[in-house]
Amino acid sequence: MxxxxxxxxxxxxxxxxxxxxxxxxxxxxxxxxxxxxxxxxxxxxxxxxxxxxxxxxxxxxxxxxxxxxxxxxxxxxxxxxxxxxxxxxxxxxxxxxxxxxxxxxxxxxxxALGEWWQGSYGKRAADAGPYKTLLGIVVSTGIGGGVVVDGAPYLGPTGNAGHIGHISVDRDGDTCPCGATGCVETIASGPSMVRWALANGWRRAVEPSFWAGRAVDARALAADAKRGIPVARLAFQRASDALGTAILTAAALFDVDNVVIGGGVAASGPTLMVPLRQAIARQAGMDFLHRLRVDATSLGRxxxxxxxxxxxxxxxxx
Structure with a gap:
């Protein structure tokens, strides 16, 4: 099989x-x-x-x-x-x-389905009550989303249910390749974070020798954020704020219990997850939103x- x-x-x-x-x-x-x-x-x-x-x-x-x-x-x-x-x-x-x-x-x-089946969330799901929901978000070259309900993917009529990357969080923001304005993807995807950082002086923020042989990508941006470079840290903060807004919007609409984050940018670990959890805690209003749990996928790539x-x-x- x-x-x-x-x-x-x-x-x-x-x-x-x-x-x-x-x-x-x-x-x-x-x-x-x-x-x-x-x-x-x-x-x-x-x-x-x-x-x-x-x-x-x-x-x-x-x-x-x-x-x-x-x-x-x-x-x-x-x-x-x-x-x-x-x-x-x-x-x-x-x-x-x-x-x-x-x-x-x-x-x-x-x-999200993989996390439910083989990841750490699946090990907790049996004790989570009769109705369990998991929102999965891939933060990488783009930002995708999907929902699993009681172990089955909820696809919607076309298969796009949960596509959180194209929720607009900034009406005055950049135009997204999808045609809309201010989508989460225009702020929190890897390429979007890098573009913003470069436009705000990222390369000038570090010594020239540090750039020898390095790719100018989200992995390098995460490394600089971890080193404490202010513009790199701010790029991750902006991304976290946008993701937090979108996650809370989805949670308020669908009473989501858990969120799992995957993708290349999420591989930065605490560099993304710490400000993201802080953004969610800061923005959450209604009591039921405070129970929301957000974790990085336990299964990596x-x-x-x-x-x-x-x-x-x-x-x-x-």
């Missing part, structure tokens, strides 16, 4: 062979490159080979993709992959692996892969 899990992000694609126990038997990650469709084909060809599909063979494919998407049509239009607009992702994978069932959901929905696998494994007999 080995399943192939695929995680489609704005800058990288990942895939893994996953057993029903949660064991990952093979894993591969590739940068998106200039031709996202070619990268997808290479990814599948390199990982779905004889000898890597388990004793019983490959039985299905689960895909978590950056959005927006349309699960009914099997199409995706990731904001950060301009060449994919209403791209028939489910069909493309089906053509690469004929006769296998393919399930599609948002990347953050899969991240594999959270979305576990969730994509769970999309398929949940449909198969044990």
């Amino acid at each position: 080995t399943v192939l899990a695929i995680d489609i992000g704005g800058t990288k694609f990942a895939a893994a062979m996953v057993e029903p126990t949660g064991l990952i038997t093979a894993r591969l990650e590739l940068p998106v490159g200039q031709d996202a469709t070619a990268t997808l084909a290479e990814l599948v060809a390199r990982i779905a080979v004889p000898g890597l599909t388990g004793e019983s063979g490959l039985t299905g494919v689960g895909i978590g993709s950056a959005g927006p998407l349309n699960v009914l049509a099997g199409t995706v239009s990731p904001v950060n992959i301009p060449s994919w607009r209403e791209f028939p992702l489910a069909k493309a994978v089906s053509e690469l692996l004929p006769e296998l069932p393919v399930r599609l959901a948002g990347d953050a929905q899969c991240m 594999d959270a979305g892969l576990f969730g994509a696998a769970a999309l398929v494994l949940g449909d198969q007999p044990s």
Whole structure:
């Protein structure tokens, strides 16, 4: 019952062979490159080979993709992959692996589902009462979101339920690639944080020798924030305030219990999580919002892969 899990992000694609126990038997990650469709084909060809599909063979494919998407049509239009607009992702994978069932959901929905299945939240869920909700947020090249209710992803009619990255938190803010103004993604995504920091003197804030050989990216920004560079810390504070506003909006609307944060920017750990928790505590009004728990995913970069696998494994007999 080995399943192939695929995680489609704005800058990288990942895939893994996953057993029903949660064991990952093979894993591969590739940068998106200039031709996202070619990268997808290479990814599948390199990982779905004889000898890597388990004793019983490959039985299905689960895909978590950056959005927006349309699960009914099997199409995706990731904001950060301009060449994919209403791209028939489910069909493309089906053509690469004929006769296998393919399930599609948002990347953050899969991240939350993976946390529920294999992460620390799942270990707590049994004691959380009869109605349990988990909001997953991927903070990376873009910002995605998804909701899991009682162990099942809530997708909505098109599959975009919980897409928190495109809640507007600044009516006078920048125009988002999605076409709206002041989306969370324009403030709190990795590239947005870097653009703001550079525009506010980030590179001038550190000694030139420190930049030798360093990429100017969110990882470097996080390193500077950890070192106490003021403009880098302020970039993370702005991101945390925007994320906190969006999280509390979702929690107020849907009475969410728990939030799990994943993605490359979330890998900065306390550099993001401490000001984010502070922002939520500062902004929370109604009593029920004070019970909200916000954690980084316990599964790291594999959270979305576990969730994509769970999309398929949940449909198969044990």
